[in-house]
Amino acid sequence: MAAPKFTPFAEVYSHPHGGVHKAIAGIVPYKSGLTPLRFLFPTEGTAADIRHVQRLADYQILHLKGFTADQLCILETLAITHEASPSENITLNCVPIHPIFDKPRWLVPLPKHLAQYPLGLDRPGYWSVENDLVWNALKPALQLASQALDNIHTWLWFEALLDPRCYDQIPASELPAGHKTAYFERFKLRSPHLTAPSRGYILQKMTILSQGIQFNIASGVEDGRTEHTWGATDGLTDERQVWQHTICNISYQLLEPLIPPMNGKITPAERAMCQFQIAMTILHEFTHGLWDQLLPHEHKFVQHQMEPYFEDEPMSELGVSMENAVFGGTDTRFTKPTGKGPRGLPPAGIFCSDAFCWPMRRSANMDQPYLVENYNSWWEIKYFPIPITYFINLHNPFFWRAYVKAKGSEALHMGPKTFGSRYMFDQDEGGMERYGDLIYHPECNQEDVIISNSMTIEEQNAVVLENTRRRDAKRVANALVGNHEERQRSEKLVFGSEHHGLFNISDSDSDFDSNDDAAMSHAPSTYKYPRYDPGIGPFYDQVRELLIYHRQELALDSLYFDIAEHMLLEYIHRLDLDIKPEWWRGFLLACERRGKLFKIREVGAPPTSTTLMIKRYDIGWPTDRLPPRGLWETLQASHPDHTKGPYPLIEVFDYGTYKVMDDDKSMFGPPINRIDFDKSSFRFMTNRALKKYAPECGRLEEWEFDACIDFYELRDQKWLFGPPGIIRKSENGWDDSDAGSPVLLDVPSSSSSSEGEDDTWKGEEDDFRDGVEGKVHQGRVTTRADYVQVGSRQEAEYMEQITHPVTAYLDLPPDQRLRGG
Template identity: 30%
Template sequence: MAPIYGFSDKTHQLLPNAQRVSKVQRFSKLAQKYSHPSNSDCPRTVLSHSPIAGTFKSGLTPLPLSATGWTQDQRLIHNYQKRRLVGFSSSDMEKLGALAAIPNERFGDDSSLEAVTAVMRVDDGAMSWLDNPIHPMYDRERWVKLSEMPLHSAPIPVRGDAEGYWLAENPHVWDILVPCLRLASQMLQHAHMVGWWDGLLNLNLKRITTLGRIPVDRRNLPLYTFHPRPGFTPLDPANRKEFHEKLAKIVPKIKIRLISGYAANEPGVVDEEVCLYGICGNNLLPNTGTIFINVSSELLQVLSTGHLNSDEKRLARFEFANTLMHETAHAVWYALRDDFQKTKKSKKPTHGEPYFETEPLQELGFSLENNMWGGDPKSLSSFGVNAAGGPGLPSLGICKSSWFRECNSGYDNNDNIPLDPPAPVPGQPDLYYISDYYPIPTTWFIDLQKKDKWEYIVRKVGISATQMGPTTYGMRNKTKIKDPRNLLQISTPLTQLQGLYVLGMQRADMTSLEIAALEQEVSRVEKAIKILNTASITFLAMYPDNVPVRATTAPAIDRSLTRERYPCVSKRYEEIRQYCLNNRKPLQLAFDSMDFDIPEPTMYRYILNQGGITISPTEFRDFLHCCQSKRRLFEYQPFPGPGMITKVPNGWPIETPYTIPSQRLAIDGQYFDDVLETFEKEGFRTSLYRIFGEFRDVDIEWLRKFLGFWFPGRILDSAGFRDIINDLAIDNTDILTLGPTGIARFRYPIAAADRKANITPYTQDRRKRNPPSNTPSPTTTPVGSPSTTPLGSPTTTLTGTPIVSAPKP
């Protein structure tokens, strides 16, 4: 029987469309995009999806406007939606124009309400979409190419009906990226208007001296805040010129790459069961100065295969652009950090990132979002639903929240230190411990992708024109338990809405085009005011939970239906199996020594580099499904992320001895000894584990450069270092052997202390479920031993491919 997986592609996005259609035909229209959530999803969520169990529906369809005559099942769905959508039902969200998934027309016969909400959408033809050039920071040349990737990592196949990899050099991927990058470019082109950017780029930092804000045990650490420079003027043309000149000096230091959010590490090994949007960090190699922005390809997957409507596409593009800007904030700080430290007399580095003004947490990305948008544009899909380890699901909509309030607990570790916030105003609640959620009309992120918004509004008014809104109704949570029964309905004061976008004397200086664009902004505010003034817009409370948990009309649940089966359908299984058996030795595919998990894309890249067979990513995945079904050669888990492979003993014939040729004529003896000593050092092994985790393969050229941390100024040339690795694999098989061409495979035991300090919970759990095989060290006959050939004599017994200086990608 085909194996059943807990992690899965919930909406079958990775299948060709012809296959996907048959898979999703039992789903409702919304479930085909947003999935049918299940309590058996991995990872599990706190929210119970029992009210929609067995229905193959999304649970998101708005219920009829009037609750009169609702069945018990409908009441269960109402409660379920309230729990899932932070205190609002789908009908509530639709009233507020906040659902990208559902056209902004009302169901039912409430004509007065329809008149109010339908006009919340601005006519798409009123403004033209962004067509601006892409900022040099995000130019195509800044994106990592396949030829630049070390051999121990690999790009992720796009799948579906598209070909190629998630690389900007792929035309299909670049076409998806361009609208996202145009929006991100507008954000960066107007960054000179943001006081936040002015303070960071000009390094206007101040040491925190108010000890009362710093935890007692951290008061000796150099913590800093940053602020706009005195006299900062957002609309000053001179400020724009100065800002972009400074930013231009940082651009060459930054590279961008698409990764899997489940595998945000150097070798691309899956180590998380929840997808990260992005991560940023310095290059792990010394003396390069390169900073990498890593963004999740799962964010783009829905734009390739998600079958989205126009609003959903624009929301997906906004989320990607916002994530890219978030990580850019971190990258710019990394680029400036050394310059700041050089200006200080103290040799102590800054501890972590600086805080912006009175913010309590060190998180520049969310800090920038807070200052650009007036809060955190949180995806409604973040509440109680996950992608179950598969590709990204589209976002239903967004709500305005505060990351700093949501994450003020559980954020304390060695690198991040929460500060005590300023004391609240007497008689007012302490907002630091209160979370507010305001659904945001879809028109907000749609208008951000229109040219007139930036050319005529933002340039004239400033960055206040990009703030989320207009907000109307929201929910306030005063407890750490975000149960909707604890939420308090709140609303935006009318006086606050009435004060938006008032330009005063500036209006007289505006052109007709600027005034037309302004009128669009004003009309959105007016519609929000009408919503607040419309008495028919009410929000039904939750019903008592003294009813059955599961919908009474839902069919009995076959748990196997909520998990995906992958039968053995590979037509080339025997051919690929024999290929693996014929290429199992060092300098081939090195399966004999593969006693650790390896990402599916990495093994696929090894096969392409080895040659001798032509195989597509889909054919390789079908082969792996057969291996899993037959329990031969490999155990395969296709999700989470890009998939992981584990070698199993069954199906492998007894390995035959393999001779690794000696390269000792070219070896620098002292350097050989130094490298061997370094590989035996605890510090080296700890550093390598922090980067690679349980993965043992390292690109030899990458390793040569990495040793620059231990041998400053003594880096051996590439050919000489390859010879050293080659002979270490002969004489020190307990430390390393040769993997596929260009790969050193470490064999020393991983220290328990390194695992305890660095292993992720997901990896730890995977190790318990899939203990590493007891594969012995590879059987090699060292050329040059007394019983064979004299030291340094050439050999002709090599049966694999020799290490080459420029292996094909």
């Protein structure tokens, strides 16, 4: 079978398919939809040719925020058409990575219910910084993020975030109905009457807070902790727990274009944009991490998982607020994935879009209200394509040394902006998109800055760079106007009038229904990329027999939920069973073809790597019931009246596990969210809960904890044994009545104990350390028990380390604090 033919653009950006892409379906060579088009005059082609070009232009307008690819090319914002100059080869290779972002911070010792992701597509290794391929792809973005962090004092936004004097409670009069009695905070730029904190103080405080923050590479399309999948996300921050630091997860799909096979196809401009997006995401999640560390120390009146609002912004999303302050808006890819399309493609180009508006509403915490009553821009969004030179300049040390210093807080704002598109939304129709138009930006008409003799050399060089930006903006703006006028002349000759004007949001797939396609070369059918299937060869029966033999150890009979393929493979590897990721993928696809053992659901789409979500399928497994483990019976035989303090063991277990779930419903409580969990960590948290609420019960030893799990597993209720080291929530026994009224011990609500009060609790953290694996990171042993120790030490030492004279201020209730504005 002949290999399919693709246009040069489709080789990089793939050939999308589906209903919204039917304008380019079946055209050979297969198209990406991003190739710039030139409008034809009647003398340059047949009516069919002209309508075909118009049809493709309509498609591009629909998918590129109101622009055609030709217009984006004229604005010098389309990466693949950018011609690099020798001066663009300057990089940040000589810039050290900030210690906050350096490799040890990415070596997170994962709990046993998480695992690293294989690279996939027959590529050896995992998405880990211990893989040189991954580290080398990540490193330039870390250098870029480090430059921003080294200049953090440039942005007063960060100063306000870190200075508790800049916070105030939002009055009830500004809150919408249903939230009047809730406590929310807002922070503002420092008022002039307050003493400015020094640069050293800002950096010192950020460094102290960052000690509790680590980074991890995870998936942007599925949650490795649950059976949940989502459309796509670039990053997600896990809040700190007693068993882990704050963890900023970065999507490996962002790194995908920077490693084989894609990295050999992209241009230097494309690479610079990919690195920018990774750096921006790291800074976004790091901002969430800073707040997660600040919250328990300085904002104890703020409810858990809530974030503050900044000035008049209508949403409480600190990462987006940071992007707006530092970069002048949020970034939107030209190739933003839709539906079930591939993830991990290069962006092709980047729009700077509004941070706070109706389409962005789901990026914030849905439990916090939108303060939109006086926010006039909520019902519109603007997109400005950003020139390639912006991303290139960010990788030039001179830009940071001179331009950032001279330009200040606006130095990193994406731009210059010339033409953009504006979409309006009807608030009376539930946010329905109504219309759009192309708009000018004032930056395309700025005059040159005059260079004076009083300027230093660096200041003069910064002005030269700024004037170059302004002249480029004028030049491309004039070119786009000329292109638009030529298009209008073409449309009048062909259609008798302007087909579109500048931009008409009513364009839809109905515009593509004409059958006048004589000029199109059609393939027999719409092309779809084949699924990655490395095959299993003659080893299918061997793998099947291994799984059946280890059926109880792997808890395969209770696999009632979707689990990611890499996670189940990790469970298999813990039994020292050597199954390579590519064999495992081939085996799972063979199961699907045969209709046995597992059902699968693919997340993502070729040609980039995908994830299979798998669930047990009854056909193909033995039907006999596995023998009981006998742990509960053994305990009953040897200790028929076994108690913990004055209470029966199972009631103490019920009470402790209930308090863990009640303290953090988002992680553990019914309805089921997390299903599998690290058993050592969960027992540790259960013992902490017992120590806090019922210290007279003592602590649950491992054999007692396991016996209680066995008690419920025998009844197929609440708790089951998962694979080695895992406790699993049963799908049964979590109905509302049971969840709302568990067995509760008759203990006073104020019952608690202090450290060292009871010898029963001595060595609890040592026992926790013994139950988890440690990793040696540059000669330092790091386990999840270390997180507990570091967390408590930070709590005790935090105020001593912060030298700025605001510590007494933090002890005051909110209504007695001196406010900064």
